[in-house]
Amino acid sequence: MITLPAVLLCAAGLLIAGVSALATNQRPWLSASIVALVSALLAGLIALPVGARLTLLGISLDFAQPFVVLGRAFVLSEVSRSSAAVVLASGAILLATAWRTPQGRYFVPLSAALIFFLFIALTVRPFAYAALAFQGAAVAGAILVQGNRAGSRSTLSSWRYLVSATLALAALFFAGWFADRAARTTAADPASAAAAYDVPTALMLIGFVLLLGALPLYSWIHPAVKDAPPLVSALLGAVVLGGTQLWTFEVWRELDWLQNDTVRSVLSTTGSLLLTLAALLGWAQRSFARALAAALFAEVGSGLLLVVTDSTRTAEALLLSTLARSISLSAFCLGLAVLDQSSATSAPTRLRLWALGAAVVGGLSLAGIPGTIGFVARWVTARGIGQTDLEGMLLILAAGASISIGVLRSAHQILSREVSSESQPAETPPEGDNLPLRLTLAVSIALTVLLGLWPSALVPLLGVSVPQ
């Protein structure tokens, strides 16, 4: 019997799905369905219990076996399995949402490339080589942001994202090399251990904050959300930021020398700063895109606080918040995409109301309002952080409340415009034409609410316990 590393099957599956999406790019619904289905299947496969063996057509899948290419090992370790499964599932959810609302000419193939690169980043060893995969994801993301360009959009966010990823690439590669050197020095002279890791620690910190878009403030997340089509913002917010947060946590857990008070203090200060910013700015927003940017600041901030919290619930909270964010963003950004599309045409009012409903429910879930999946993730996060950092927990709750006000103000702004434009009746197409779109909106709303009421449905995918 032939034994195949599961990681190779996953990477090959994603590549084939990407190529198929490119081949069927003329039919967006088909290409989106292919990539969503493959990602979902692979997520289910990776989420199988540790130790499970799978045999297909005489080929046995080995989850622990590494696959080595060009001297670099790709492996689904116990930690990276859950992360990879969540990233794939997030991608599947968002692409399933996009089947009726393509966001640019090569939206689906580039999204498949983005998911592929993040999968590679989570599975490659040594960790520094993940930086190459993040650079690949940045290239795909920078091009995706330019999809469906309208006159007022700019290339600023794409450049900022690319520059951040390039600087992070250099920082992480040198961090890896300096860390190896420090390990050799420390072995020869244990007294020099503390000073030997100063340079790699500083470089790792630079790499983390650049990749997460945390510092400099407003570097790429804010302009990207403003420039990108809504579902691309969702991909960046859920898959890219989620994958990067999970990778940061893996690296933090793996490297003992990184776990010192200086790093804890820098990361928690950055996290608190982002949360404060989100809490101060979120409520004042009257546009969904800006409210989303504030929400992503809060997500990155709470992720950083979680990473440095030595809590037993950190992994659980990070995985759950990534998955919850993708579900919330699928409803929120699908609603925005439909609102965007329908403002250009004379779409029926009922469709616009469904879209607005999805945007509000998704936005409130993103803010962590009770009764939504976002609340479950926010609760687990706040509880994890609250064990050691009460101020951090309060900041998370304040940011959530502030963002929810911003979401409601943005919805009010749109409703006011709707009311004022109703005085000019337009010729509307029949409602039946939009049935699939309305169904997709309804499913995304239902998923956001139902999973908020019964979060235990996510347990098999996360491989961790979720509170009831």
Next chain:
Amino acid sequence: MSNPIELLRRLSEVATPTLVLLLAAAAGVTVLVHNWRIALPATAAHFVLAGALLSQVLDPTVAFIKPLAGVVACLGVALAAFQADQMRQRIGQSIALERLRRPNWLQLPSQLLLRMIVAALVLVTALNAAARFPIPTSAPGLVAAAYVLAGFGLALIATSFEAMNIGLGILLLLSAFELAFTPLEPSIGVSVLLAVVTLMVGLAVSVLTLADVEPTDEPSQATLAEASLTADAEVG
């Protein structure tokens, strides 16, 4: 002599300081002159010179991967820049062609002067940094070249309005990283992976160069900024 790898090996026999100077000159032209017809050949030349510097510490066959990937990336960007120029001309936004056809050599615009001052400052800082903060176990010539390229790359990103020039800044940054890091881990795997990254970034730069051309009647931020700063025709 017709073998490009042999040519690179012969080029690597030139003294290191001369190669570093030529590399700095090529990158300097990329920073100073923003017209793609001059900036892109200079960027391609910098890739060849960086390849020659790498062949001093690597097998020329492995080092050849760098100029190959760099030149291919530059070709892609050149095609995109040409296409963007055509599109700009069609919508009446192009000033790049005019600047090349009728350069006013006697009147230097303030923007070019600013770039020259920035480039001079960056050059001095980079050479100083190379002497003060050398990368351990790496060849001093390569370290100096890496610092100069990193400085020029950041300067280009910071002082450019046009998408293509920012992209060239990113390519210079990648090149700087490669010059500094490859001697520390001289393997074909690292060289191939970095070449793939260079090609991917080249692709993104090409797409964004085309995306920078505004489809509407409103002039782009880049065009407005340039038009206000360069009322007279210039080469840069």
